[in-house]
Amino acid sequence: MNAVVDVSNVCWSPEIGPRSKRPLLSRLDQVTEAWRDRYGAGAELVLVVDRALRHQISGEQRADFDRRCRQGLLRVVPFADPVLLSLARERDLQIVSQDRFVDLRRQFRWIETQPERFHGWRRDGNGLCFVSSGIVPVSGQVKSRAEEDKDLAVRGLKDHKDVLRSVWRCVARCFMAQVWPEGLLLWPGLDRRTGEPVCPDPRCGRPLVRVRDRRPSRELLVERLDLDEDRAALLRFPLEADGCLEIGRGALTHGINLDGIGREHSDAVARVSRRHLLIEADAALTVSVRDVGSSHGTAVRRWEGHALGRPRPLEPGEPVRLGSSDQVVLADSVAVRLSGRRYSPDVVPPALGGGGGARTVLR
Numbered sequence: 001m002n003a004v005v006d007v008s009n010v011c012w013s014p015e016i017g018p019r020s021k022r023p024l025l026s027r028l029d030q031v032t033e034a035w036r037d038r039y040g041a042g043a044e045l046v047l048v049v050d051r052a053l054r055h056q057i058s059g060e061q062r063a064d065f066d067r068r069c070r071q072g073l074l075r076v077v078p079f080a081d082p083v084l085l086s087l088a089r090e091r092d093l094q095i096v097s098q099d100r101f102v103d104l105r106r107q108f109r110w111i112e113t114q115p116e117r118f119h120g121w122r123r124d125g126n127g128l129c130f131v132s133s134g135i136v137p138v139s140g141q142v143k144s145r146a147e148e149d150k151d152l153a154v155r156g157l158k159d160h161k162d163v164l165r166s167v168w169r170c171v172a173r174c175f176m177a178q179v180w181p182e183g184l185l186l187w188p189g190l191d192r193r194t195g196e197p198v199c200p201d202p203r204c205g206r207p208l209v210r211v212r213d214r215r216p217s218r219e220l221l222v223e224r225l226d227l228d229e230d231r232a233a234l235l236r237f238p239l240e241a242d243g244c245l246e247i248g249r250g251a252l253t254h255g256i257n258l259d260g261i262g263r264e265h266s267d268a269v270a271r272v273s274r275r276h277l278l279i280e281a282d283a284a285l286t287v288s289v290r291d292v293g294s295s296h297g298t299a300v301r302r303w304e305g306h307a308l309g310r311p312r313p314l315e316p317g318e319p320v321r322l323g324s325s326d327q328v329v330l331a332d333s334v335a336v337r338l339s340g341r342r343y344s345p346d347v348v349p350p351a352l353g354g355g356g357g358a359r360t361v362l363r
Protein backbone atom coordinates (compact mmCIF):
# COMPACT_ATOMS: atom_id res chain seq x y z
CA MET A 1 0.00 0.00 0.00
CA ASN A 2 1.57 3.28 -1.12
CA ALA A 3 1.49 6.38 1.04
CA VAL A 4 2.59 9.96 1.42
CA VAL A 5 4.25 10.75 4.76
CA ASP A 6 3.86 14.07 6.60
CA VAL A 7 7.53 14.17 7.62
CA SER A 8 7.39 17.14 10.02
CA ASN A 9 4.39 15.66 11.80
CA VAL A 10 6.21 12.33 12.21
CA CYS A 11 9.50 13.87 13.34
CA TRP A 12 7.75 15.97 16.00
CA SER A 13 5.82 13.02 17.45
CA PRO A 14 7.23 12.13 20.90
CA GLU A 15 5.04 9.01 20.93
CA ILE A 16 7.38 7.36 18.45
CA GLY A 17 10.38 7.78 20.70
CA PRO A 18 12.96 8.39 21.88
CA ARG A 19 11.63 10.98 24.29
CA SER A 20 12.64 14.45 23.17
CA LYS A 21 10.82 17.70 22.66
CA ARG A 22 12.85 18.37 19.51
CA PRO A 23 11.97 16.84 16.15
CA LEU A 24 14.04 13.77 15.25
CA LEU A 25 14.72 12.29 11.81
CA SER A 26 15.16 8.86 13.42
CA ARG A 27 11.39 8.86 14.06
CA LEU A 28 10.82 9.06 10.33
CA ASP A 29 12.98 5.96 9.83
CA GLN A 30 10.96 4.06 12.44
CA VAL A 31 7.70 4.97 10.72
CA THR A 32 8.83 4.08 7.19
CA GLU A 33 10.26 0.79 8.44
CA ALA A 34 7.06 -0.10 10.29
CA TRP A 35 4.97 0.77 7.23
CA ARG A 36 7.01 -1.51 5.00
CA ASP A 37 6.92 -4.30 7.59
CA ARG A 38 3.17 -4.01 7.67
CA TYR A 39 2.32 -3.27 4.03
CA GLY A 40 5.18 -4.83 2.10
CA ALA A 41 8.79 -3.94 1.36
CA GLY A 42 7.77 -2.67 -2.05
CA ALA A 43 5.40 -0.01 -0.72
CA GLU A 44 6.20 3.37 -2.21
CA LEU A 45 6.52 6.14 0.38
CA VAL A 46 6.57 9.78 -0.71
CA LEU A 47 8.19 11.89 2.01
CA VAL A 48 7.03 15.52 2.03
CA VAL A 49 8.54 17.96 4.50
CA ASP A 50 8.08 21.61 5.47
CA ARG A 51 11.15 23.68 4.71
CA ALA A 52 11.08 24.96 8.30
CA LEU A 53 11.98 21.54 9.68
CA ARG A 54 15.60 22.02 8.64
CA HIS A 55 15.86 24.86 11.17
CA GLN A 56 13.88 23.07 13.86
CA ILE A 57 16.02 19.92 14.04
CA SER A 58 19.24 19.99 16.03
CA GLY A 59 22.45 21.01 14.31
CA GLU A 60 23.82 17.43 14.31
CA GLN A 61 20.91 16.21 12.22
CA ARG A 62 21.21 18.92 9.59
CA ALA A 63 23.86 17.19 7.47
CA ASP A 64 21.69 14.08 7.43
CA PHE A 65 18.67 16.17 6.42
CA ASP A 66 20.63 17.82 3.58
CA ARG A 67 21.95 14.46 2.39
CA ARG A 68 18.44 13.04 2.22
CA CYS A 69 17.32 16.09 0.21
CA ARG A 70 20.23 15.75 -2.23
CA GLN A 71 19.43 12.09 -2.73
CA GLY A 72 15.84 12.97 -3.48
CA LEU A 73 14.56 11.07 -0.45
CA LEU A 74 12.84 14.13 0.99
CA ARG A 75 10.63 16.47 -0.95
CA VAL A 76 11.04 19.91 0.67
CA VAL A 77 8.26 22.50 0.20
CA PRO A 78 7.28 25.75 1.99
CA PHE A 79 4.03 24.25 3.34
CA ALA A 80 3.73 20.49 3.25
CA ASP A 81 0.05 19.97 4.04
CA PRO A 82 -1.58 21.11 0.77
CA VAL A 83 1.17 19.43 -1.23
CA LEU A 84 0.81 16.07 0.43
CA LEU A 85 -2.98 16.16 0.18
CA SER A 86 -2.75 17.01 -3.54
CA LEU A 87 -0.32 14.16 -4.10
CA ALA A 88 -2.57 11.78 -2.17
CA ARG A 89 -5.52 12.78 -4.33
CA GLU A 90 -3.71 12.61 -7.66
CA ARG A 91 -1.90 9.35 -7.01
CA ASP A 92 -4.41 7.65 -4.76
CA LEU A 93 -1.99 7.40 -1.82
CA GLN A 94 -2.69 6.74 1.84
CA ILE A 95 -1.69 9.56 4.22
CA VAL A 96 0.59 8.98 7.20
CA SER A 97 0.03 11.87 9.62
CA GLN A 98 -1.62 12.60 12.96
CA ASP A 99 -2.71 16.01 11.65
CA ARG A 100 -6.47 16.45 11.30
CA PHE A 101 -6.07 19.00 8.46
CA VAL A 102 -9.05 21.00 9.71
CA ASP A 103 -7.87 24.15 7.94
CA LEU A 104 -7.78 22.32 4.60
CA ARG A 105 -11.06 20.41 4.69
CA ARG A 106 -12.91 22.89 2.52
CA GLN A 107 -10.20 22.76 -0.10
CA PHE A 108 -9.91 18.94 0.04
CA ARG A 109 -13.48 17.83 0.61
CA TRP A 110 -12.61 14.14 0.32
CA ILE A 111 -10.78 14.26 3.68
CA GLU A 112 -14.07 13.89 5.54
CA THR A 113 -15.52 11.29 3.20
CA GLN A 114 -12.43 9.06 3.21
CA PRO A 115 -11.10 9.11 6.79
CA GLU A 116 -9.84 5.53 6.37
CA ARG A 117 -7.01 6.85 4.20
CA PHE A 118 -5.46 8.71 7.14
CA HIS A 119 -3.10 6.73 9.35
CA GLY A 120 -1.68 7.69 12.70
CA TRP A 121 0.56 5.53 14.87
CA ARG A 122 0.89 4.11 18.33
CA ARG A 123 3.71 2.29 20.16
CA ASP A 124 3.08 -1.43 20.31
CA GLY A 125 5.66 -3.35 22.35
CA ASN A 126 8.97 -2.67 20.68
CA GLY A 127 7.46 -1.52 17.42
CA LEU A 128 4.92 0.83 15.97
CA CYS A 129 1.48 0.03 14.69
CA PHE A 130 -0.77 2.13 12.51
CA VAL A 131 -4.20 3.26 13.62
CA SER A 132 -6.87 5.53 12.26
CA SER A 133 -5.74 9.14 12.71
CA GLY A 134 -9.27 9.94 13.92
CA ILE A 135 -10.64 12.28 11.29
CA VAL A 136 -14.30 13.10 11.95
CA PRO A 137 -16.46 15.74 10.23
CA VAL A 138 -16.43 19.20 11.82
CA SER A 139 -18.71 22.18 11.31
CA GLY A 140 -18.05 24.94 8.82
CA GLN A 141 -17.33 27.33 11.66
CA VAL A 142 -14.60 25.12 13.10
CA LYS A 143 -13.06 24.88 9.62
CA SER A 144 -13.17 28.64 9.22
CA ARG A 145 -11.48 29.21 12.53
CA ALA A 146 -8.75 26.73 11.66
CA GLU A 147 -8.23 28.42 8.29
CA GLU A 148 -8.00 31.84 9.89
CA ASP A 149 -5.65 30.57 12.54
CA LYS A 150 -3.38 29.15 9.85
CA ASP A 151 -3.57 32.40 7.92
CA LEU A 152 -2.48 34.36 11.01
CA ALA A 153 0.46 32.01 11.46
CA VAL A 154 1.52 32.41 7.83
CA ARG A 155 1.35 36.19 8.14
CA GLY A 156 3.38 36.09 11.36
CA LEU A 157 0.48 37.56 13.35
CA LYS A 158 -0.38 34.50 15.41
CA ASP A 159 1.64 35.70 18.37
CA HIS A 160 0.83 39.37 17.81
CA LYS A 161 -2.94 39.41 17.75
CA ASP A 162 -3.04 42.54 19.89
CA VAL A 163 -1.92 44.35 16.74
CA LEU A 164 -5.28 43.47 15.20
CA ARG A 165 -7.21 44.92 18.12
CA SER A 166 -6.22 48.51 17.29
CA VAL A 167 -6.76 50.83 14.35
CA TRP A 168 -3.49 52.15 12.92
CA ARG A 169 -2.44 54.90 10.56
CA CYS A 170 0.68 55.56 8.58
CA VAL A 171 2.34 58.95 8.99
CA ALA A 172 4.69 58.55 6.04
CA ARG A 173 3.82 60.00 2.64
CA CYS A 174 2.82 56.72 1.11
CA PHE A 175 -0.30 56.09 -0.95
CA MET A 176 -2.18 54.41 1.90
CA ALA A 177 -1.35 57.24 4.30
CA GLN A 178 -2.88 59.71 1.88
CA VAL A 179 -6.00 57.69 1.11
CA TRP A 180 -6.68 56.73 4.73
CA PRO A 181 -5.47 59.60 6.95
CA GLU A 182 -7.83 58.57 9.78
CA GLY A 183 -6.75 54.96 9.92
CA LEU A 184 -5.91 52.11 7.56
CA LEU A 185 -8.84 50.09 6.28
CA LEU A 186 -6.59 47.09 5.63
CA TRP A 187 -4.89 44.99 8.27
CA PRO A 188 -1.43 46.24 9.15
CA GLY A 189 1.68 44.35 8.17
CA LEU A 190 4.03 43.08 10.84
CA ASP A 191 7.75 43.46 11.36
CA ARG A 192 8.60 39.85 12.17
CA ARG A 193 11.70 40.78 14.16
CA THR A 194 10.15 43.34 16.47
CA GLY A 195 6.47 42.32 16.38
CA GLU A 196 5.60 45.96 15.60
CA PRO A 197 2.86 46.81 13.09
CA VAL A 198 4.08 48.32 9.83
CA CYS A 199 2.37 49.97 6.86
CA PRO A 200 0.91 47.32 4.54
CA ASP A 201 1.67 49.47 1.47
CA PRO A 202 4.41 47.38 -0.21
CA ARG A 203 6.34 50.53 -1.16
CA CYS A 204 6.19 51.90 2.40
CA GLY A 205 6.47 49.38 5.24
CA ARG A 206 7.16 52.06 7.85
CA PRO A 207 6.10 51.72 11.51
CA LEU A 208 2.51 52.72 12.22
CA VAL A 209 0.91 54.99 14.80
CA ARG A 210 -1.96 53.69 16.91
CA VAL A 211 -5.23 55.59 16.50
CA ARG A 212 -7.67 53.85 18.86
CA ASP A 213 -9.13 50.49 19.89
CA ARG A 214 -10.80 48.66 17.07
CA ARG A 215 -14.53 48.19 17.64
CA PRO A 216 -15.80 44.60 17.41
CA SER A 217 -15.24 43.64 13.80
CA ARG A 218 -15.82 40.98 11.21
CA GLU A 219 -13.29 40.12 8.58
CA LEU A 220 -14.14 40.12 4.89
CA LEU A 221 -12.32 38.32 2.16
CA VAL A 222 -12.05 39.28 -1.51
CA GLU A 223 -11.31 36.44 -3.92
CA ARG A 224 -10.80 35.98 -7.65
CA LEU A 225 -13.29 33.63 -9.26
CA ASP A 226 -10.94 32.53 -12.03
CA LEU A 227 -8.37 30.84 -9.76
CA ASP A 228 -8.34 27.71 -7.58
CA GLU A 229 -9.50 28.21 -4.04
CA ASP A 230 -5.99 28.05 -2.62
CA ARG A 231 -4.70 30.87 -4.84
CA ALA A 232 -7.83 32.98 -5.15
CA ALA A 233 -7.60 35.23 -2.06
CA LEU A 234 -6.81 38.82 -2.98
CA LEU A 235 -7.13 40.50 0.37
CA ARG A 236 -8.71 40.42 3.80
CA PHE A 237 -9.89 43.45 5.68
CA PRO A 238 -11.83 44.22 8.86
CA LEU A 239 -15.25 45.87 9.04
CA GLU A 240 -16.13 47.39 12.39
CA ALA A 241 -19.54 47.33 14.09
CA ASP A 242 -21.57 50.37 12.95
CA GLY A 243 -19.12 50.82 10.12
CA CYS A 244 -19.33 50.88 6.36
CA LEU A 245 -16.96 50.92 3.44
CA GLU A 246 -17.01 50.71 -0.33
CA ILE A 247 -15.22 48.39 -2.68
CA GLY A 248 -14.28 49.62 -6.12
CA ARG A 249 -11.41 50.62 -8.32
CA GLY A 250 -10.53 54.16 -7.36
CA ALA A 251 -8.80 56.00 -4.54
CA LEU A 252 -11.61 55.56 -2.02
CA THR A 253 -11.18 57.29 1.32
CA HIS A 254 -13.99 55.24 2.79
CA GLY A 255 -13.23 52.15 0.83
CA ILE A 256 -10.95 49.62 -0.64
CA ASN A 257 -9.40 50.07 -4.04
CA LEU A 258 -8.95 46.78 -5.84
CA ASP A 259 -6.71 48.47 -8.40
CA GLY A 260 -4.06 48.88 -5.75
CA ILE A 261 -3.53 45.22 -4.94
CA GLY A 262 -1.00 44.33 -7.60
CA ARG A 263 -0.54 44.37 -11.34
CA GLU A 264 -0.92 40.59 -11.60
CA HIS A 265 -4.58 41.03 -10.60
CA SER A 266 -5.43 44.00 -12.79
CA ASP A 267 -7.13 41.97 -15.54
CA ALA A 268 -9.15 40.03 -12.99
CA VAL A 269 -10.56 43.17 -11.38
CA ALA A 270 -10.87 45.24 -14.59
CA ARG A 271 -14.66 44.91 -14.80
CA VAL A 272 -15.22 46.09 -11.22
CA SER A 273 -16.58 49.66 -11.27
CA ARG A 274 -14.89 52.63 -9.65
CA ARG A 275 -17.67 52.60 -7.06
CA HIS A 276 -19.17 49.14 -6.96
CA LEU A 277 -20.30 47.73 -3.61
CA LEU A 278 -21.21 49.27 -0.27
CA ILE A 279 -20.75 47.02 2.76
CA GLU A 280 -22.31 47.93 6.09
CA ALA A 281 -22.28 46.37 9.54
CA ASP A 282 -24.78 47.20 12.27
CA ALA A 283 -24.01 47.30 15.98
CA ALA A 284 -24.53 43.53 16.25
CA LEU A 285 -22.16 42.93 13.31
CA THR A 286 -24.88 41.85 10.93
CA VAL A 287 -23.41 42.62 7.53
CA SER A 288 -25.35 43.81 4.50
CA VAL A 289 -24.27 44.83 1.01
CA ARG A 290 -25.69 46.86 -1.86
CA ASP A 291 -24.63 47.64 -5.39
CA VAL A 292 -24.01 51.38 -5.67
CA GLY A 293 -24.63 51.64 -9.41
CA SER A 294 -21.91 49.46 -10.95
CA SER A 295 -21.63 48.94 -14.72
CA HIS A 296 -21.31 45.16 -14.69
CA GLY A 297 -23.53 44.34 -11.76
CA THR A 298 -23.51 42.44 -8.49
CA ALA A 299 -25.08 39.10 -7.61
CA VAL A 300 -25.53 37.15 -4.39
CA ARG A 301 -25.04 33.41 -4.05
CA ARG A 302 -26.65 31.92 -0.96
CA TRP A 303 -25.13 28.97 0.83
CA GLU A 304 -27.65 26.13 0.50
CA GLY A 305 -26.35 23.74 3.12
CA HIS A 306 -23.84 21.90 0.98
CA ALA A 307 -22.99 24.28 -1.87
CA LEU A 308 -23.50 27.81 -3.13
CA GLY A 309 -26.74 28.38 -5.02
CA ARG A 310 -27.15 30.11 -8.38
CA PRO A 311 -26.22 33.80 -8.47
CA ARG A 312 -29.15 36.19 -8.02
CA PRO A 313 -28.49 39.63 -9.57
CA LEU A 314 -29.10 42.61 -7.28
CA GLU A 315 -30.95 45.76 -8.27
CA PRO A 316 -28.87 48.92 -7.77
CA GLY A 317 -29.35 50.09 -4.19
CA GLU A 318 -31.13 46.91 -3.08
CA PRO A 319 -29.77 45.94 0.35
CA VAL A 320 -29.19 42.27 1.15
CA ARG A 321 -28.03 40.70 4.34
CA LEU A 322 -24.90 38.62 3.94
CA GLY A 323 -25.02 35.20 5.64
CA SER A 324 -21.82 33.72 7.01
CA SER A 325 -21.22 31.44 4.00
CA ASP A 326 -22.87 33.53 1.26
CA GLN A 327 -20.89 35.07 -1.56
CA VAL A 328 -21.30 38.44 -3.30
CA VAL A 329 -20.08 38.39 -6.89
CA LEU A 330 -18.89 41.64 -8.48
CA ALA A 331 -18.96 41.85 -12.27
CA ASP A 332 -18.80 38.03 -12.57
CA SER A 333 -15.10 38.18 -11.69
CA VAL A 334 -14.47 38.88 -8.01
CA ALA A 335 -16.22 37.54 -4.91
CA VAL A 336 -16.58 39.03 -1.45
CA ARG A 337 -17.51 36.94 1.58
CA LEU A 338 -17.29 36.95 5.36
CA SER A 339 -14.38 35.06 6.78
CA GLY A 340 -14.95 32.88 9.84
CA ARG A 341 -13.35 35.37 12.16
CA ARG A 342 -14.83 38.01 14.42
CA TYR A 343 -12.76 40.39 16.49
CA SER A 344 -13.66 41.88 19.77
CA PRO A 345 -11.20 43.96 21.78
CA ASP A 346 -12.51 42.69 25.09
CA VAL A 347 -13.46 39.08 24.52
CA VAL A 348 -10.98 36.49 25.74
CA PRO A 349 -10.27 34.19 22.78
CA PRO A 350 -11.73 30.71 23.29
CA ALA A 351 -9.62 27.62 22.82
CA LEU A 352 -9.98 25.85 19.50
CA GLY A 353 -10.84 22.17 19.82
CA GLY A 354 -9.18 19.39 17.86
CA GLY A 355 -5.72 20.84 17.52
CA GLY A 356 -4.23 20.82 20.99
CA GLY A 357 -5.58 22.83 23.87
CA ALA A 358 -3.02 25.61 23.79
CA ARG A 359 -4.14 27.00 20.47
CA THR A 360 -6.43 30.01 20.63
CA VAL A 361 -8.17 32.09 18.02
CA LEU A 362 -9.86 35.43 18.04
CA ARG A 363 -13.54 35.64 17.53
Ligand SMILES: [Zn+2]
Nearest residue numbers: 170174199204
Ligand atom coordinates in the same frame (compact mmCIF):
# COMPACT_ATOMS: atom_id res chain seq x y z
ZN1 LIG B 1 2.75 53.89 4.64
